[in-house]
Amino acid sequence: xxxxxxxxxxxxxxxxxxxxxxxxxxxxxxxxxxxxxxxxxxxxxxxxxxxxxxxxxxxxxxxxxxxxxxxxxxxxxxxxxxxxxxxxxxxxxxxxxxxxxxxxxxxxxxxxxxxxxxxxxxxxxxxxxxxxxxxxxxxxxxxxxxxxxxxxxxxxxxxxxxxxxxxxxxxxxxxxxxxxxxxxxxxxxxxxxxxxxxxxxxxxxxxxxxxxxxxxxxxxxxxxxxxxxxxxxxxxxxxxxxxxxxxxxxxxxxxxxxxxxxxxxxxxxxxxxxxxxxxxxxxxxxxxxxxxxxxxxxxxxxxxxxxxxxxxxxxxxxxxxxxxxxxxxxxxxxxxxxxxxx
Amino acid sequence: xxxxxxxxxxxxxxxxxxxxxxxxxxxxxxxxxxxxxxxxxxxxxxxxxxxxxxxxxxxxxxxxxxxxxxxxxxxxxxxxxxxxxxxxxxxxxxxxxxxxxxxxxxxxxxxxxxxxxxxxxxxxxxxxxxxxxxxxxxxxxxxxxxxxxxxxxxxxxxxxxxxxxxxxxxxxxxxxxxxxxxxxxxxxxxxxxxxxxxxxxxxxxxxxxxxxxxxxxxxxxxxxxxxxxxxxxxxxxxxxxxxxxxxxxxxxxxxxxxxxxxxxxxxxxxxxxxxxxxxxxxxxxxxxxxxxxxxxxxxxxxxxxxxxxxxxxxxxxxxxxxxxxxxxxxxxxxxxxxxxxx
Numbered sequence: 001x002x003x004x005x006x007x008x009x010x011x012x013x014x015x016x017x018x019x020x021x022x023x024x025x026x027x028x029x030x031x032x033x034x035x036x037x038x039x040x041x042x043x044x045x046x047x048x049x050x051x052x053x054x055x056x057x058x059x060x061x062x063x064x065x066x067x068x069x070x071x072x073x074x075x076x077x078x079x080x081x082x083x084x085x086x087x088x089x090x091x092x093x094x095x096x097x098x099x100x101x102x103x104x105x106x107x108x109x110x111x112x113x114x115x116x117x118x119x120x121x122x123x124x125x126x127x128x129x130x131x132x133x134x135x136x137x138x139x140x141x142x143x144x145x146x147x148x149x150x151x152x153x154x155x156x157x158x159x160x161x162x163x164x165x166x167x168x169x170x171x172x173x174x175x176x177x178x179x180x181x182x183x184x185x186x187x188x189x190x191x192x193x194x195x196x197x198x199x200x201x202x203x204x205x206x207x208x209x210x211x212x213x214x215x216x217x218x219x220x221x222x223x224x225x226x227x228x229x230x231x232x233x234x235x236x237x238x239x240x241x242x243x244x245x246x247x248x249x250x251x252x253x254x255x256x257x258x259x260x261x262x263x264x265x266x267x268x269x270x271x272x273x274x275x276x277x278x279x280x281x282x283x284x285x286x287x288x289x290x291x292x293x294x295x296x297x298x299x300x301x302x303x304x305x306x307x308x309x310x311x312x313x314x315x316x317x318x319x320x321x322x323x324x325x326x327x328x329x330x331x332x333x334x335x336x337x338x339x340x341x342x
Numbered sequence: 343x344x345x346x347x348x349x350x351x352x353x354x355x356x357x358x359x360x361x362x363x364x365x366x367x368x369x370x371x372x373x374x375x376x377x378x379x380x381x382x383x384x385x386x387x388x389x390x391x392x393x394x395x396x397x398x399x400x401x402x403x404x405x406x407x408x409x410x411x412x413x414x415x416x417x418x419x420x421x422x423x424x425x426x427x428x429x430x431x432x433x434x435x436x437x438x439x440x441x442x443x444x445x446x447x448x449x450x451x452x453x454x455x456x457x458x459x460x461x462x463x464x465x466x467x468x469x470x471x472x473x474x475x476x477x478x479x480x481x482x483x484x485x486x487x488x489x490x491x492x493x494x495x496x497x498x499x500x501x502x503x504x505x506x507x508x509x510x511x512x513x514x515x516x517x518x519x520x521x522x523x524x525x526x527x528x529x530x531x532x533x534x535x536x537x538x539x540x541x542x543x544x545x546x547x548x549x550x551x552x553x554x555x556x557x558x559x560x561x562x563x564x565x566x567x568x569x570x571x572x573x574x575x576x577x578x579x580x581x582x583x584x585x586x587x588x589x590x591x592x593x594x595x596x597x598x599x600x601x602x603x604x605x606x607x608x609x610x611x612x613x614x615x616x617x618x619x620x621x622x623x624x625x626x627x628x629x630x631x632x633x634x635x636x637x638x639x640x641x642x643x644x645x646x647x648x649x650x651x652x653x654x655x656x657x658x659x660x661x662x663x664x665x666x667x668x669x670x671x672x673x674x675x676x677x678x679x680x681x682x683x684x
Contacts, residue, residue, distance in 0.1 A: 077533070140596045151530055154538035188493055188581040191419070196496035196578045220585030224593040236538045237582055239530040240575075243562030244583045248590050251566040254482045 002033045002062060003321045006093040006102035009038030010071035011109025012313070013306045016043055018108065020050050022313020023063045030318055033062035035102055037089040040067045068092035071109075074306055078112030082120065090114055094121040097299040104300035104320035106291065108308040114301070115152050115294055122299040125329055127336035130156070131296035132164045133235070133303065134171060135242055136289035141226030144289055146172050147186075148232060151239035152294065158202040161185070161232050162209065166335050167295040168230040169212045174326035175293070175319065176229075184218030184228035186237060192217065198234060206232075211335055290319030295332065300324045344375045344404060345663045348435040348444035351380030352413035353451025354655070355648045358385055360450065362392050364655020365405045372660055375404035377444055379435040382409045410434035413451075416648055420454030424462065432456055436463040439641040446642035446662035448633065450650040456643070457494050457636055464641040467671055469678035472498070473638035474506045475577070475645065476513060477584055483568030488514050489528075490574060490637065493581035500544040503527070503574050504551065508677050509637040510572040511554045516668035517635070517661065518571075526560030526570035528579060534559065540576060548574075553677055632661030637674065642666045 005026075012018045016038060023034040036043055043065045051061070068089040072081040081088070090113060096102040098121055107114050111133070119131060134148035148168045153160060165183050172181035185202060187195040192203055194217060206214045218228045220241060233241070290312070291304035300323035304316040347368075354360045358380060365376040378385055385407045393403070410431040414423040423430070432455060438444040440463055449456050453475070461473060476490035490510045495502060507525050514523035527544060529537040534545060536559060548556045560570045562583060575583070632654070633646035642665035646658040 138593065138597075140593050154530070186582060188496070188578055188585075196576075220582045220587070221589030221592065223586055224589035233582075234538075236530055237579055240528060240562045240579055240583050241586045243530075244565055244586055245562070245590050247563030247566035248587050250563065251480065251482050252594055255480075 002031045003104075003324060004033045004035060004102040005317050005320050006035040006037060006066070006096045006105050007313070007317060008071075008089045008093050008105075008107035008109050008114075009036040009043050009065075010089045011107040011306070012304070012308045013074070014309075015071075015108070016046050018308055018310050018313050020047050021310035022308070022317065024050060024054065024056065024061060025310055025314040026317040027061040027063055029314065030321065032317060032321055033064065034317060035064045035066050035093070035096060037066045037068050037093040037096075038071060039069060040065060066092060066096065072113045074110050076110060076113060078110060078116050081110070081113050082116045088117070090117045091121060094118055094299070094301070097301070098122055103324035104302070106302045106304065106313075106316045106320045108291070108304035108306055108313060108316065111151070111292075111303050114303045118294055118297045118299070118301045122297045122301070125296055125298055125333050125336070127333060127338050128163060128167070128296040130160050130163070131294055132167060133292050133294050134168055135292045136176065137223055137245070138289075139224050139226040143178065143226060143229070144176050145223055145226065145228060146176065146181075146230045147223055147238055147241065148230070148295065149235035149238050150242045150292065151235045153235040155236070156198070156234040158198065158205050161198070161202045161234070162205050163296070163336060165206055165209070165212055165214070165230065165232045167332050168232060170331045170335065171293055171295060171323075171328055172230050174328050174331065175322050178229045180213045181229035182215045182227075183212045183230045183232065184215050184222060186223075186231045186233035186241075187217040187219065189219065190217050290315035293319070293323055295328075298329065300329065344373045345446075345666060346375045346377060346444040347659050347662050348377040348379060348408070348438045348447050349655070349659060350413075350431045350435050350447075350449035350451050350456075351378040351385050351407075352431045353449040353648070354646070354650045355416070356651075357413075357450070358388050360650055360652050360655050362389050363652035364650070364659065366392060366396065366398065366403060367652055367656040368659040369403045369405055371656065372663065374659060374663055375406065376659060377406045377408050377435075377438065379408040379410050379431040379438075380413060381411060382407060408434060408438065414455040416452050418452060418455060420452060420458050423452070423455050424458045430459070432459045433463060436460055436641070436643070439643070440464055445666035446644070448644045448646065448655075448658045448662045450633070450646035450648055450655060450658065453493070453634075453645050456645050460636055460639045460641070460643045464639040464643070467638055467640055467675050467678070469675060469680050470505060470509070470638040472502050472505070473636055474509060475634050475636050476510055477580075477634045478518065478632075479565055479587070481566050481568040485520065485568060485571070486518050487565055487568065487570060488518065488523075488572045489565055489580055489583065490572070491577035491580050492584045492634065493577045494636065495577040497578070498540070498576040500540065500547050503540070503544045503576070504547050505638070505678060507548055507551070507554055507556070507572070507574045509674050510574060512673045512677065513635055513637060513665075513670055514572050516670050516673065517664050520571045522555045523571035524557045524569075525554045525572045525574065526557050526564060528565075528573045528575035528583075529559040529561065531561065532559050632657035635661070635665055637670075640671065642671065
């Protein structure tokens with residue numbers, strides 16, 4: 001029984017090409033039906049052309065177009081665009097999830113706008129005070145590590161961080177398939193004494209939580225060494241950590257390319273080791289993990305990178321489907337719902 | 343006229359070997375006299391042996407041993423060790439700077455202990471409220487970028503960040519030789535509206551400062567792309583950014599090694615591109631920049647990485663000398679000293 005996933009057709013830097021190719025790829029490899037949202041006059045001819053070029057026009061792939069007259073670009077100011085563009089592809093797509101016509105939403109568009117629209121259209125899960133954006137990072141051990149919040153909130157309080165820990169742990173267990181995920185509090189040293197006011201106030205609350213496997217403070221380097229499965233922090237800190245990582249990956253690529261170019265033997269070597277370099281880039285590539293889940297809103301929502309290619313889009317659709325099928329949100333509500341007053 | 347630099351002989355992971363080799367290297371290549379501090383019974387025979395193995399025993403290299411009976415290890419709790427070990431190599435070394443017997447101090451030891459000892463022994467520069475640890479990062483453009491604070495303080499207030507901006511700008515100009523350093527406030531978006539309470543409160547203060555070239559908010563990725571010369575943040579955030587980067591560099595090395603091993607052609611390629619790989623690692627290597635200056639204390643103080651090898655130690659000594667010769671601290675005092683009451 002295929003699962004219905006709604007995809008913002010106008011999100012990525014190469015929209016709608018990446019989205020259309022990704023949707024076709026997903027329908028060929030996964031048990032999904034993809035609803036692409038955006039202006040019909042842009043999406044329909046583009047979809048027809050891609051199907052034709054793959055000789056797929058008679059295959060009846062379950063890719064459907066859902067009309068929306070507007071879309072939010074990367075350069076739009078999130079808060080403003082969300083208010084002004086009432087028929088945006090994001091809003092129309094998220095409404096389909098709210099109305100039960102699709103099980104999950106994926107966009108590779110403007111992250112701020114996607115978070116704001118999801119919060120507005122879907123609302124929050126019962127008991128959740130603030131949503132958190134989580135990102136999946138690669139590690140030296142090969143198992144993924146989850147970092148949240150990476151930018152949905154700033155100036156979080158200890159209760160927010162406790163909820164992030166619970167939501168992250170449930171997502172890691174159910175979608176990333178980590179048994180008993182180790183949850184760490186991102187700080188500046190392992191000892192309890194290391195940290196700031198926020199981490200000092202949060203530590204005892206996390207220690208007292210029976211539902212998670214809390215391992216205490218972790219440091220920035222632990223995000224990539226496999227010592228923790230879920231790392232919890234304020235969205236300002238998480239966003240800086242994530243973007244610093246993106247900047248460093250870019251620096252790596254530039255330096256490695258320069259170094260490979262700089263000597264004749266290296267040039268010969270570069271030819272031979274291109275396979276290795278491509279393999280390396282693939283291992284490092286966040287997009288393999290399909291994007292960042294927005295946790296705490298009333299409907300599975302995955303936000304991919306703007307630079308997503310067709311494969312990243314397909315992975316995003318796959319993860320959105322897994323997010324929905326694992327019933328993560330029901331588990332989060334069960335864990336965080338305030339007890340009914342009797 | 344050689345400049346006197348005092349070096350903690352017992353700081354690095356491979357102390358005193360790295361320190362002794364680094365001191366010898368420095369004396370051979372730079373116009374410095376190096377005072378190595380630590381237990382005489384450890385340092386003297388080790389120095390003699392290294393000089394002998396280099397056939398340098400008759401060269402009268404200006405390496406001197408300054409006795410100290412104790413040292414602080416990486417595993418020591420900083421605050422405790424600073425109080426308990428009254429004759430530590432760090433304390434004895436820093437006293438030499440305070441007493442004017444050396445122009446600057448370098449250690450590759452316990453960062454927390456070095457900061458606390460420097461603050462205690464040297465005291466603060468007039469007008470400076472809190473010291474800041476700054477780190478020099480490589481960028482895609484090849485020019486270094488300075489990030490501060492990376493862990494001397496947590497829960498900084500806007501006035502602290504303003505002082506970090508002034509100190510970082512003076513250091514970048516005088517030691518890193520950047521003309522009109524561009525100073526950015528590390529945040530989660532370029533627009534003024536992006537950030538947390540601390541950055542929102544700090545922005546107008548930095549804008550109002552005539553003595554620095556303030557360019558507004560910068561993001562994590564800007565630390566490595568050359569868009570900013572000096573980036574200012576709270577020590578918690580800076581420490582997370584720095585350690586996240588260290589973790590990612592480690593991941594990068596592991597993945598690249600695995601990828602190079604994984605195919606036969608890649609193995610052949612690896613042989614050819616070893617030059618390139620070594621070149622790449624060197625470009626990425628923080629130790630080329632010689633360590634992290636501790637700004638705001640009454641005496642030039644550079645803290646190197648625990649894994650410093652002899653070359654990193656030599657670079658640390660070089661930068662410590664440059665820090666002293668550029669009269670950075672006089673400039674910082676001139677900029678931050680409160681006006682005398684009349």
